[in-house]
Amino acid sequence: MNASLTIPTTNVAAIEQSPGYWSGVFKRFLRDRVAMCAAAVVLLLVLLALFGAFVTPVDPYQSSMLKRLKPIGTEGFPLGTDELGRDMMSRLMVGARLSLFMGITPVLFAFLIGSVIGIIAGYTGGWLNTAIMRTVDVFYAFPSVLLAIALSGALGAGIGNALISLTLVFIPPICRVAESVTAQVRSRDYVEAARASGANAFAIIRTHVLGNVLGPIFVYATSLIAVSMILASGLSFLGLGVKPPEPEWGLMLNTLRTAIYTQPWIAALPGLMIFITSISFNMLSDGLRSAMDVKQ
Amino acid sequence: MILFILRRILYAIPIMFGVALVCFSLVHLAPGDPLVSVLPPDASAELQKQLRTLYGFDRSLPEQFFSWILRAVTGDLGTSIASSRSVTEEVFRAVKNTLILASFATLIGFFFGSLFGFVAGYFRDTFVDKLASFISVMGVSVPHYWLGMVLVIIFAAQLNWLPATGAGPGGSADWAWDWAHMRHLVLPAITMSVIPMGIIARTVRALVADTLAQEFIIGLRAMGLTDFGVFRHVVKNVAPTALAVMGLQLGYLLGGSILIETVFSWPGTGFLLNSAIFQRDLPLLQGTILVLAIFFVLLNVLVDILQSTLDPRITRQ
Helix, strand or coil, X not given: CHHHHHHHHCCHHHHHHCCXXXXXXXXXXXXXXXXHHHHHHHHHHHHHHHHHHHHCCCCCCCCCCCCCCCCCCECCECCCECCCCCEHHHHHHHHHHHHHHHHHHHHHHHHXXXXXXXXXXXHHCHHHHHHHHHHHHHHHCCCHHHHHHHHHHHHCCCHHHHHXXXXXXXXXXXXXXXXXXXXXXXXXXXHHXXXXXXXXXXXXXXXXXXXXXXXXXXXHHHHHHHHHHHHHHHHHHHCCCCCCCCCXXXXXXXXXXXXXXXCHXXXXXXXXXXXXHHHHHHHHHHHHHHHHCCCC | CHHHHHHHHHHHHHHHHHHHHHHHHHHHCCCCCCCCCCCCCCCCHHHHHHXXXXXXXXXXXXXXXXXHHHHHHCCCCCECCCCCCEHHHXXXXXXXXXHHHHHHHHHHHHHHHXXXXXXXXXXXXXXXXXXXXXXXXXXXXXXXXXXXXXXXXXXXXXXXXXXXXXXXXXXXXXXXXXXXXXXXXXXXXHHHHHHXXXXXXXXXXXXXXXXXXXXXXXXXXXXXXXXXXXXHHHHHHHHHHHHHHHHHHHHHHHXXXXXXXXXXXXXXXXXXXXXXXXXXXXXXXXXXXXXXXXXXXXXHHHHHHHHHHHCCHHHHC
């Protein structure tokens, strides 16, 4: 009671200048050197995905029987050529577009769908909660790699099917996190107060719940991007995702497997790109978590 | 305690039923005729009908599901369309090979993961912690199929120390614990161990840091315990959760070995799954997924029970 009584007496200007939660998060994030480096790499990769196709030195689809598997540092091909004589550097640059798209989109969709289901389950409770969470439990009984591959295997190869199966893989974990944070917020006094004053469920969720739960769910979702990148490229690596001749890192890794005895370091390059991307997303997500002070 | 175990086992039954339902729907979600891989393009309508009846594809879906699940309970998963051998036999031979690989990988991962986790947790916010934490982030971020390729490039293609693929002289059939077979295990097991290593290291680091921050540690030090004495108490507090994570990781590796098995041509469940997908062998596909998922559920139950025996506080929650 005391605290609330003292508020009107404090300096109004000081309150207006006092930094909010988000500026605190932003400041903490800027001070985190590892996270900043990761953010820079991710930004670079996103720029490559957006504009890489316009600045490639050579046409990434142009194959040549004579120029197959040229070593790194060849005149005109700084990173060598692949098994069909296509320029590796151009293909790696253009490959960023499909690889990032395939890695990020499923997490984005799963974040939207999983949050809605999880918040509904967490807020309503009761039989609806039981029904939703028991269904989620069933999907939890599958290791994620197995579920992703089984789903894409059943649906058939292709970008669309790979996106659907990866989205389905990430909905249950996001749903579980959303449900548990929503259930915590629901039992807070201000939610009780809002309900007592006659606000309907939709209004309560919009004004009191969303702002408190979206942060933790978002942080958790960002931690899934690295996994999603590895899984999406893995599907293409198995021949269940992107189809040739499209440049995608996982698929390139697969077709270059035949070259591991002749040009081993060229064969390893696409995987290095996947590795750099996933480690940057992991570190970015870790930085975000500690800046937002989300406990797992 | 016994009540807890019983409840845990009872709870697993509806989950397993759900898992079977998902496996079944998964396979029947597949577009196209399930017999397309065995039927010759010019097969007569009569032959098509005969085969359909033989595999039971002519009955309604619920009927197919219940007859499949009833036979599955007795250990009969049907016949593979591509090889016309028993699915149960094929799956269990493959499971044995995957289990060998995954167990070794889990043990390696657990050893190094705990080591890095303890070092990082004990020397928090020092250079050693940063290094150990960096290694564990690398472990969870590396595309393991690529790491497998890199190891093959270094140790098989360049140095010629270890074989690149396969499971030894006898192929998939006879595994023996001698060097001729074991040398085939080294590269895939190391590749596979990287993920559990990273996850266990992260978990152990957080647990060690939490435990060290608790008041009873100060109490122990005040009582005059040596550093080693305190360390023993930390281990006792960290062990149940760390072991549980290890058990779950074994389950993940069993189900998620397909990419690594493809890189190394290891004759396990992943390899089987791969051929089932590309030959559109539906009975084999649903059988393999079912066995792996049920394995995972049972392993979860076992881990819960073991954890509650190690740490009785869990049953009281």
